[in-house]
Amino acid sequence: MRGQIEIKGRTVSELLAHRFYQQVCSHLHMFILIGDDQAHKQLPSTLFRRLLQLAISSIDHYEPWDQDSLISVAQHHLDSAQNLPLGDDTLKYPDLQASIPSVAKAMAFIHLSAASYHGHLCPELPLVTPKTFLDFLETFMLLQQQMILQMKNKAQRFNNALGNLTTIFEQHNIHIHQVSILKQEMRDSYKKLSILRQQLEHSKILHKRQLAECRQQESLIRNLTKQWDALRAQHEAFLEQMGKAFLGPLSQLKVTDFEELRSYRAPPESVVQVTNALCDLFHRERGWASAKQLLSTEDFYQELVFFPKEKMTDSEIINLSIALKAPGMSDAALRAVSTPAASLAAWLWAVLRHRLAQHRGLPTGLLLRQVEATLAREQAQLAHYQFQSQEILEHNLALTTQLEGIQASHSHLVESLNWSQSDQYHTWPIKAALLEPMHSWTAELQKLKRQCMTVYGDALLCSAAIVYLGPFPPLRRQELLAKWLAVCKGFQETLGPDDVAQALKQNQKSVITPPKTPLLSTCSPFSLLSLLSSESEQFQWDRDLKPRAKSARLAGLLLRSYTHYFSCRWPLVLDPSKQALNWLNPLPLEHTRYMAPVPTKGRGKGDRSQEKEDKEDEEEEDNNNEKRPKTEEQKAEEKGKEEVVDN
Known part of the structure; x- marks a missing residue:
């Protein structure tokens, strides 16, 4: 009754305001984010009590993600991600699901170490946040898929090239075999041709001899006939x-x-x-x-x-x-x-x-009969000689026909052999010429097979470099990347920068043996330039007069990464020397659709100042390299912890 009396005593405007307040309290969700240090130092002590009086819902207390939380988020994200097929008949990739615990652990360490370095570098700016970690996860998925696809395509090209080389070798061997067969057939044909020619010449000589005997026999028969005619007449x-x-x-x-x-x-x-x-x-x-x-x-x-x-x-x-x-x-x-x-x-x-x-007259008759018998015998001998001569002539004709056929076949073989040898194809050192690319492509294919086993570690470090290494100077980048490499190899590393224990380890002369089972396998030697870029792109940058300093090239790769298009945050670029224009203009064609056109105002002046700054950057980097001890790289390789990043 008391509440009803109070409501009746109010005006219409007050009633409307009260109803509006109730609707707002039942439908409005307000998030007020207050840090612990702000709550204790800057805000009044009665602020939380007043907020509790206004709020009708529960109050959640958010804390920064620790290592276990990061590992849990990474595992959940990687479990729900859609993966590519593991491999084909040529390349075999490790199973991502089996590698999720190792990848999540390495990601958590990389994020925490980057946060520690960013807090040391610039604590006022929120450069490493949970969204950064989510970008790290997305970048890793994109890069590992891109690397797998690139390796598949490259392996397919190598296999196609090796298949083409094998086909060329087989065709060359077939051609050589055909040429050798043609040569052997030509030698056999020439030998048979020589034998037939000898037989034909010998047969012609026999035919001439037989004709001479026939003529001699005919002469004898003519004389006997004359003698027989005379005796017969007598x-x-x-x-x-x-x-x-x-x-x-x-x-x-x-x-x-x-x-x-x-x-x-x-x-x-x-x-x-x-x-x-x-x-x-x-x-x-x-x-x-x-x-x-x-x-x-x-x-x-x-x-x-x-x-x-x-x-x-x-x-x-x-x-x-x-x-x-x-x-x-x-x-x-x-x-x-x-x-x-x-x-x-x-x-x-x-x-x-x-x-x-x-x-x-009996002797004359007897002589006549003898002459008749001799004449008959000589005529029979002449007929035999003529028959033999005819047989030899027919044999000569058959040999001539056979010789013509073999000559035609021999001419065809010579023509085929000349056609096969017309371009000196059989004498080309084709095997020697193609042996080097075949060995190099086979070596590249074996290298790709080894890279397949380290694709997740390589993609993880490249993603970490793209997401976290941008704001750091070159030396800090190398230091962080060396720590991340050591973690992937299984070493225990500290999160913060300027670690005294790390410096002492670098000065130790003893060789530190890496663990037998690494956390994640990475390629050796590890190079961001070779993983994020290619030789053709580097040559194109040389033709475009891009800065040649390795630190500048690495910064350009981190800036030009296409994974920024899929990031949760817009990238922040501080470019007082205007070097970013030189790297971002022009972008590759497949990337330009994600960004607005780059302004071209003042590019000439910026280019001249940029060349000067590039030279200073290169000189400074060379001086830093000269100041380092010569055994630093050797120690890094022996320890297995600090590898040269920009090989």
């Missing part, structure tokens, strides 16, 4: 004379003569002698009765005409000669007794003379 003339001598007495005989002789009952003695000689020739018995029967034979005259005079034996010739030379057998005596008997005796004399003449 023999035929002799036979013709004998025939005429035989046919003359035969023509004197008449059929009536035989009838007249048969009419004798008791012929005279001389007639009986003639008929007895006739019976002896016809192999009949002697006597008139037998002779009369012989004379009475039909066609007796034809038998006389075709009497086989050549078949008469020597005894028959002798008996006939004796009978014809007997007394009373002369032609006159017989004609005186009987003319038919004289004609028949004349025929007997013709037979005897024919046979005797034939006997005298």
Whole structure:
């Protein structure tokens, strides 16, 4: 009732203000961030009581992240991040999930050490905050993914190049093998060609020799033919004379003569002698009765005409000669007794003379037969020679055809070999020329495989350099980077700068053995320039007349890192000497879309002053390097803690 009375006693404006106050208290969330030192030193003691009276919600007390909190945040962030595939058939990468504890521990130490160095350098500026650590995490994820992709692409290019070289080697070996085969085939073809030519020449010589023998044989046959013709003409003339001598007495005989002789009952003695000689020739018995029967034979005259005079034996010739030379057998005596008997005796004399003449012409006939046999034999030999000559000629034609085919094949082989050797490809030292790049690319591929095992450590240190090393001078950068490298190798390091124990360790002569199991593997020697840049980019900077000092190049790389585009905070650049324009102009094309165009006003003056400052920076860095002991780098390598950053 009392509250209602109080509400009724208020005005409308007061009621509206009260309702508005209630709405604000129920919906408004106000965060008032007050540090501990501010609460104790600068603010009044009654401030927290008044704030509690105004607030209707709980009060949270925020404290800076310690190492365990940083490790927890890093592990949670890395667990929820999307990772690339671990590797392919060529490159094998360590598992990020298995490396998360080591990465988170190293990140926490790097963040705390950077915060300690920043607090020592400039405690008034919040250069290292939780957002910086979140940027560190994002930068690490971006860089490790970029490094993995770059190594994959580079390995793919190397594998493609090595595959192309292998293909070239195989093609070269195939070409060399083909050339050697062509040479061997050409040698075989030349050898076969020489053999065929020799065979053809030998066959031609045989053919010429055979033709000479044929001509000699033909000449011999011509001579034998002439001799045979002469002997045959002589023999035929002799036979013709004998025939005429035989046919003359035969023509004197008449059929009536035989009838007249048969009419004798008791012929005279001389007639009986003639008929007895006739019976002896016809192999009949002697006597008139037998002779009369012989004379009475039909066609007796034809038998006389075709009497086989050549078949008469020597005894028959002798008996006939004796009978014809007997007394009373002369032609006159017989004609005186009987003319038919004289004609028949004349025929007997013709037979005897024919046979005797034939006997005298026997050597000529024998010689004629010998000449005929020799002529036939020589003609057969000539035919054999001609047949052999024809065979040799056909063999020569076959050899000529085969030789032409082999010559065409040989010419084709020579043309193919000349075409294969036209550009002297087979004599190029292609293996020697490509052996060096093949070895270098293989070495680069092996180097990439080693870098794959250190990709997370390298990406972690590069990310830390990009996020934390910007505000520091070169010496502090080297000092911090050396500490981070030592932590990755497993050493226990202090967070703050200017550590006396660290200086004592550097002056120790004993070699400090690094732990067997490093926290994170890193490449050795470690170089930010080689990891964040490339040789081609460095050459381009040389052509663009960028500063050559390593500290300036490192500062330019930290400034130009594309990871700033994904950062939670805008980068703060203090550039009194205007060197940033030289590094930021021009940016790579793929990065210019994230930034506004760089102003070009006053660039000429800035460039001239910048060259002077670059020279001073280089001289100062060289002087600092000369003042260092020569054994400092050697000690750093032996201790495994301080490696030269800008190799």
